[in-house]
Amino acid sequence: xxxxxxxxxxxxxxxxxxxxxxxxxxxxxxxxxxxxxxxxxxxxxxxxxxxxxxxxxxxxxxxxxxxxxxxxxxxxxxxxxxxxxxxxxxxxxxxxxxxxxxxxxxxxxxxxxxxxxxxxxxxxxxxxxxxxxxxxxxxxxxxxxxxxxxxxxxxxxxxxxxxxxxxxxxxxxxxxxxxxxxxxxxxxxxxxxxxxxxxxxxxxxxxxxxxxxxxxxxxxxxxxxxxxxxxxxxxxxxxxxxxxxxxxxxxxxxxxxxxxxxxxxxxxxxxxxxxxxxxxxxxxxxxxxxxxxxxxxxxxxxxxxxxxxxxxxxxxxxxxxxxxxxxxxxxxxxxxxxxxxxxxxxxxxxxxxxxxxxxxxxxxxxxxxxxxxxxxxxxxxxxxxxxxxxxxxxxxxxxxxxxxxxxxxxxxxxxxxxxxxxxxxxxxxxxxxxxxxxxxxxxxxxxxxxxxxxxxxxxxxxxxxxxxxxxxxxxxxxxxxxxxxxxxxxxxxxxxxxxxxxxxxxxxxxxxxxxxxxxxxxxxxxxxxxxxxxxxxxxxxxxxxxxxxxxxxxxxxxxxxxxxxxxxxxxxxxxxxxxxxxxxxxxxxxxxxxxxxxxxxxxxxxxxxxxxxxxxxxxxxxxxxxxxxxxxxxx
Numbered sequence: 001x002x003x004x005x006x007x008x009x010x011x012x013x014x015x016x017x018x019x020x021x022x023x024x025x026x027x028x029x030x031x032x033x034x035x036x037x038x039x040x041x042x043x044x045x046x047x048x049x050x051x052x053x054x055x056x057x058x059x060x061x062x063x064x065x066x067x068x069x070x071x072x073x074x075x076x077x078x079x080x081x082x083x084x085x086x087x088x089x090x091x092x093x094x095x096x097x098x099x100x101x102x103x104x105x106x107x108x109x110x111x112x113x114x115x116x117x118x119x120x121x122x123x124x125x126x127x128x129x130x131x132x133x134x135x136x137x138x139x140x141x142x143x144x145x146x147x148x149x150x151x152x153x154x155x156x157x158x159x160x161x162x163x164x165x166x167x168x169x170x171x172x173x174x175x176x177x178x179x180x181x182x183x184x185x186x187x188x189x190x191x192x193x194x195x196x197x198x199x200x201x202x203x204x205x206x207x208x209x210x211x212x213x214x215x216x217x218x219x220x221x222x223x224x225x226x227x228x229x230x231x232x233x234x235x236x237x238x239x240x241x242x243x244x245x246x247x248x249x250x251x252x253x254x255x256x257x258x259x260x261x262x263x264x265x266x267x268x269x270x271x272x273x274x275x276x277x278x279x280x281x282x283x284x285x286x287x288x289x290x291x292x293x294x295x296x297x298x299x300x301x302x303x304x305x306x307x308x309x310x311x312x313x314x315x316x317x318x319x320x321x322x323x324x325x326x327x328x329x330x331x332x333x334x335x336x337x338x339x340x341x342x343x344x345x346x347x348x349x350x351x352x353x354x355x356x357x358x359x360x361x362x363x364x365x366x367x368x369x370x371x372x373x374x375x376x377x378x379x380x381x382x383x384x385x386x387x388x389x390x391x392x393x394x395x396x397x398x399x400x401x402x403x404x405x406x407x408x409x410x411x412x413x414x415x416x417x418x419x420x421x422x423x424x425x426x427x428x429x430x431x432x433x434x435x436x437x438x439x440x441x442x443x444x445x446x447x448x449x450x451x452x453x454x455x456x457x458x459x460x461x462x463x464x465x466x467x468x469x470x471x472x473x474x475x476x477x478x479x480x481x482x483x484x485x486x487x488x489x490x491x492x493x494x495x496x497x498x499x500x501x502x503x504x505x506x507x508x509x510x511x512x513x514x515x516x517x518x519x520x521x522x523x524x525x526x527x528x529x530x531x532x533x534x535x536x537x538x539x540x541x542x543x544x545x546x547x548x549x550x551x552x553x554x555x556x557x558x559x560x561x562x563x564x565x566x567x568x569x570x571x572x573x574x575x576x577x578x579x580x581x582x583x584x585x586x587x588x589x590x591x592x593x594x595x596x597x598x599x600x601x602x603x604x605x606x607x608x609x610x611x612x613x614x615x616x617x618x619x620x621x622x623x624x625x626x627x628x629x630x631x632x633x634x635x
Contacts, residue, residue: 028125031111034118036060036079048104048127050097061123064094066101082108082121091132094125103132156253159239162246164188164207176255178225189251192222194229210236211246219260222253231260348482350384350505353392353417353435360393364415367400371410379418385435385502387482392437395475399439399498402472406443406496414440419504428485433504440497446490475500520544520561524554524569524581534568534597537624541631551576551584558585565591566634568618571598582615593634597622 028045030038037060041053049056049064062075069075069092082088088108093101105126113119156173158166166189169181177184177192184191190203197203197220210216216236221229235252357364361376368374396415403413416438422431472486479486479500490496521543525531528549535545546561548554551573558564567585571578582594596612599620618630 026126028123028127030123032061032079032108032121032123034120036062036075036121039120045125048096048102048125049094055097064125066093066095069093078106078108079121082110083118086110091128102127103129154254156251158251160189160207160236160249160251162248164190164203164249167248173253176224176230176253177222183225192253194221194223197221206234206236207249210238210249214238219256230255231257348386348388351387351389351392352382352384353387353437353502354378354382356387356389356392357396357415357417357437360396361415364396364400367397368404368413372404372407373410373412375412375414377414377416379416382417382419382435383433383504383506385482385505387502388478391478395478395500396437396439398472398475402498403439403441403443403496406445407441411442411495412440414438416440420501427487428480429501434484434501435504436499436501438497438499440495442495445492445494445496446488447492451488451490472498520546520564520566522546522548522554522557522561522564522567522569524548524551524567524573524578526550526570526573530570537627538568540624541628550574551578551581554581555584555588558588565589566593566595568595568597571596572600579612579615586614595630595634 026044027042028048029042030045031040033039037058038056039058041051041056045056046052060075062070065075074092078088078090086109089106091103091105094104094106095101105128107124109122110118111120111122154172155170156176157170158173159168161167165186166184169179169184174180188203190198193203202220206216206218214237217234219231219233222232222234223229233254233256237250238246239248239250241247357376357378365374400413400415407413418436418438420434420436422429422434424431475498476486479502483503484501487499487501488496489499521538523531523535523538523545524547525534526549531547531549535547538545543566546557546564548557551569552575554567554569558567567582569578569581578596578598582596585592585594594615595618596615597618597620616630616634618626622630
């Protein structure tokens with residue numbers, strides 16, 4: 001091929017290239033002179049910038065730059081960079097003919113001849129305003145998201161690397177965990193777990209589960225910077241790129257300690273309610289059995305008392321003594337049952353607890369054994385409490401005996417008193433001042449399961465035949481009936497402390513009574529055997545006895561006997577109760593002396609039968625001596 005043919009081919013290629021460049025519309029492609037004047041112009045340049053070729057060729061390309069860029073010499077530096085390094089590339093705002101702006105991607109290449117001399121520049125510009133706006137929108141969205149995450153203070157939100165290293169940290173994480181970002185960035189998130197959880201490899205298992213199943217969610221204890229613990233709700237989500245590769249984890253933690261505490265308190269309340277309902281049911285059953293048993297014992301004890309007046313044979317007397325002792329043991333058993341059921345007949349009076357303990361100390365010491373260090377520690381100037389002294393003595397004796405049995409190898413038993421001010425409600429105790437009587441030992445202690453059942457009647461951990469299981473039941477019932485509560489603190493191998501809480505009194509009161517011996521008495525009871533034995537007791541005391549089997553019959557006797565001034569009635573009877581009878585009798589005869597007898601105690605009567613106010617109460621079973629004492633009080 002000849003040289004002329006080569007040039008013709010080259011000229012053809014140049015013509016085709018020029019045609020191609022001039023036809024491109026997505027790019028502005030044009031030539032600049034070494035000084036920066038426009039020497040060519042394609043269709044894309046006309047579309048982007050709005051100038052026709054005859055309007056722009058010969059003009060300096062800096063007219064496409066903003067006034068700020070021209071003032072800062074940006075066009076000149078672009079050509080200088082392209083001249084020195086062969087290429088200039090950048091993005092920035094450019095100006096159209098109509099004055100509007102567009103974001104341009106610019107490439108300027110230096111053009112040199114065969115000798116390497118600069119002959120001009122090739123400039124390619126692309127309008128990427130849409131891309132710029134999308135990037136800006138994405139940046140603003142990311143900024144808003146970062147601001148949102150950083151503004152959240154109720155949740156700790158932070159990122160982890162695939163290995164579990166902390167890569168960022170929000171304000172909520174700082175508030176909840178106590179660390180600044182520079183303190184934790186780059187460290188492993190397991191630092192927030194307890195030692196037990198780290199030993200069990202819980203952090204690693206959490207990341208593994210999140211990576212495999214797409215989510216990990218749990219609750220547990222976490223540790224703050226200051227070492228305190230909080231109950232946390234945790235969610236860990238894996239983060240994957242477009243190819244599905246794991247690039248990290250998003251971790252959200254919330255402090256729900258208050259909710260945990262509320263749930264725990266609710267569960268404890270439910271348990272306490274269940275325990276109270278169980279004890280109430282046991283009390284109702286126990287009280288009913290003891291009441292019926294008391295009626296039977298009343299017949300036995302009073303029958304023995306009457307037979308003693310008639311029997312003279314020694315063998316018969318011994319038999320009566322045996323019956324009497326058995327009845328006494330039965331009466332003690334029913335008293336303990338009624339005490340647990342809070343139906344034990346009590347005679348509460350304003351008393352100084354320290355005096356009761358001091359006067360009973362010798363008995364309590366004898367209840368112990370050799371080798372036990374028995375101590376009494378009484379607080380000074382205790383306020384008085386409303387308590388039945390005999391019942392409190394029985395309770396103290398029961399507690400000391402239990403402590404003695406819990407310390408078979410010796411130890412220490414301490415009986416103490418103190419005044420305690422409760423600022424808020426504690427179990428069944430309202431806020432206020434209480435006198436606390438405690439018996440503490442250094443014995444074997446109790447398990448939580450034993451403590452939960454300790455006051456149940458007949459429950460005992462002692463060997464068969466060594467205890468009735470009613471000692472703590474008596475203590476519990478007596479304290480409850482006195483308006484207080486029994487607190488048990490114990491741990492296996494560390495001893496036990498039993499504390500009786502009694503409401504403190506602000507003042508005391510004295511009562512006086514006159515002795516009056518009426519000549520006639522009306523006995524009212526729906527059980528014939530009880531009616532007969534009680535009537536016989538009064539006849540033995542010299543009374544003129546009238547009797548009735550019901551309240552209605554008793555009212556008839558009252559109307560027929562205008563000089564009648566004394567009545568003893570059972571409380572629980574079919575139809576008209578003893579209290580209703582007493583109220584009507586008092587209305588008919590204002591100076592009527594009324595004694596009400598029952599195996600139930602005052603609280604039960606107040607609830608189910610009415611009020612005992614203004615009437616005298618005689619608990620069953622009673623002996624002749626008890627009856628004589630009551631008659632002196634009635635006056």
